[in-house]
Amino acid sequence: MVERTDNENPNGGSALKAETTAPDFTLSSGADEKVSLSDFRGRPVILAFYPADWSPVCGDQMALYNEVLPEFKRFNAELFGVSVDGVWCHRAYREHRNLHFRLLSDFEPKGEVARTYGVYRDGEGVTERALFVIDGEGRIAWSYVSPIEVNPGADGILNALESLSGKEVANVDKRNKRESQTKSASL
Amino acid sequence: MSTNATSARAKLSLPVSERDHILGPEDAPVTLVEYGDFECPYCGAAHLIVKEVQKVMSNSLRFVFRHFPLTQIHPHAEVAAEAAESAGAQDRFWEMHDLLYANQQLLDPAHLVGFAEELSLDTVKFVRELRDHVHHEHVREDFTSGVRSGVNGTPAFFINGFRYDGSWEFGPLLKALEDGSVDANAI
Numbered sequence: 001m002v003e004r005t006d007n008e009n010p011n012g013g014s015a016l017k018a019e020t021t022a023p024d025f026t027l028s029s030g031a032d033e034k035v036s037l038s039d040f041r042g043r044p045v046i047l048a049f050y051p052a053d054w055s056p057v058c059g060d061q062m063a064l065y066n067e068v069l070p071e072f073k074r075f076n077a078e079l080f081g082v083s084v085d086g087v088w089c090h091r092a093y094r095e096h097r098n099l100h101f102r103l104l105s106d107f108e109p110k111g112e113v114a115r116t117y118g119v120y121r122d123g124e125g126v127t128e129r130a131l132f133v134i135d136g137e138g139r140i141a142w143s144y145v146s147p148i149e150v151n152p153g154a155d156g157i158l159n160a161l162e163s164l165s166g167k168e169v170a171n172v173d174k175r176n177k178r179e180s181q182t183k184s185a186s187l
Numbered sequence: 188m189s190t191n192a193t194s195a196r197a198k199l200s201l202p203v204s205e206r207d208h209i210l211g212p213e214d215a216p217v218t219l220v221e222y223g224d225f226e227c228p229y230c231g232a233a234h235l236i237v238k239e240v241q242k243v244m245s246n247s248l249r250f251v252f253r254h255f256p257l258t259q260i261h262p263h264a265e266v267a268a269e270a271a272e273s274a275g276a277q278d279r280f281w282e283m284h285d286l287l288y289a290n291q292q293l294l295d296p297a298h299l300v301g302f303a304e305e306l307s308l309d310t311v312k313f314v315r316e317l318r319d320h321v322h323h324e325h326v327r328e329d330f331t332s333g334v335r336s337g338v339n340g341t342p343a344f345f346i347n348g349f350r351y352d353g354s355w356e357f358g359p360l361l362k363a364l365e366d367g368s369v370d371a372n373a374i
Contacts, residue, residue: 060340066259068334098259153339155197 015118015130015145022134023116027104028087035080035104038138044077044164045134046157049119051126051148053085053093053103061129061151066099068154075161077133080104084111084126119145133160197337197350203251206325208280210241211249216368220251220345222333225268225287226261226294233342234288236357243361247368252284253329255341263294265326270299272322273313279306 016022022045026036037045050061062081065072072079081103085093090103106113111127114120119128131152133142142160146152203209203218221237223230241248254271256264267287274283286302287294296317303313316322333343337350344351344360346367353359 063257063260064334064339067257067330071331071334100259151339153197153337154334155200155337158335 015128015143016132016140018140018142020140022132022138022140023113024138025113025116027082027106027113029080029102029104030091031087035102037134040078040134041138042136044075044136044141044161046072046077046079046161047082047117047130047132047134048079049082049114049117049127049130049132051121051124051129052083053089062097062099064151064154065101066097068158069100071154071158072161075165077161082106082113082127084114121148131157133157133164135164196352199332199345199348199350200335201328201332202348203249206328207251207253208275208284209249209251210281212246213249215249216247217244217364218249218251218345218347219364220253222253222255222329222336222338222341222343224254224256224261224264224341225271225284226264226291227257227341228291230342231288231291233355234285236355236360239357240361240364244364244368248364253333254326255330255333255338255343256326257341265323266296266299266317267294268326268329269317269320269322270302270313272325273316274303274306274308276316276322277308277312279308282306 022037024036024038026034029035048061048065065079065081069079079101081099081101083090083103084106085103086107087105090105093099094103104113106127110125111120114127117130117132119130120126121128129146129148129150129152131142131144131146132140135141141164142156144152144156199220203220219237219240221233223233237250241250254268256268258265271280271283271287274280283302283306286305290298290302299317300310300314303310336345342355344355346363351360351363353363
């Protein structure tokens with residue numbers, strides 16, 4: 001339990017780990033649009049925190065995720081990029097790079113959501129390059145903080161989604177088994 | 188915090204097999220797999236270096252090319268990849284591969300048909316295959332295998348099944364390949 005408290009009150013940028021409840025948040029995804037994590041209960045959510053729009057590595061990382069979107073969709077997962085950039089900056093960046101997923105502005109109070117996830121870099125005023133896969137019940141299934149200059153790729157995300165869907169399939173199987181047992185019992 | 192995935196070298200998730208385009212002997216001590224995009228300028232530069240390396244290493248190197256088109260930033264990358272596959276269906280994959288890299292600015296469909304003519308391909312078949320996206324699946328399979336192997340941008344190289352994160356300038360790449368060769372001989 002002590003460990004969990006540490007996770008919920010990250011000190012010095014310790015990212016929330018698997019099995020932790022993902023803190024809910026509401027952030028702007030455009031001038032008139034807001035997104036709350038809790039809106040996505042029932043399906044996996046991928047949060048990709050990145051330091052800034054326009055910086056070269058991010059470009060590659062977001063370009064890559066743009067291409068991998070169909071794979072994420074296979075798992076019915078919703079991807080959000082998150083940085084401290086404002087909505088207009090995000091909009092220009094998204095249009096320029098032709099990104100087909102939403103970018104959230106952790107802009108005011110600056111980096112508040114990143115702080116609650118333990119991935120804010122105080123001295124620099126940007127977020128870590130960090131990935132979170134959150135399950136349909138709002139629990140963190142997997143998290144990873146990459147060295148800030150390294151594009152972490154998408155394999156970790158896909159592995160996490162795969163093991164989540166495996167669990168879901170297993171749960172459905174169990175349910176089906178239970179149901180069929182109940183049925184046969186009632187026959 | 189960055190102790191997990193970064194310290195372990197990413198591994199090739201899809202082993203080299205008959206589905207691949209392969210240059211060099213099957214029993215070569217070193218296998219170099221490249222994930223590339225015909226419209227990516229870095230891949231164009233790397234292509235020339237790989238050619239040089241192939242010359243020097245000759246029969247001790249087996250080279251494999253897989254597609255990793257970043258279609259949202261390179262609008263012609265997908266059709267170029269499919270064009271290479273279509274040429275491959277007529278046993279001219281490598282000739283088309285070289286032509287595409289030599290003409291990275293000219294990857295629109297009209298030029299692609301011109302390249303097919305230059306290689307004396309059956310252009311009716313070539314055009315039909317491009318129009319019907321006959322080779323889309325294969326390209327997508329390459330791409331997905333790259334994502335699952337941790338490819339995070341292009342070009343990406345794997346030496347004997349492990350991702351090579353070093354410089355792909357001629358000297359360092361050759362050295363890494365020769366070291367790979369030594370490793371293989373030692374086993």
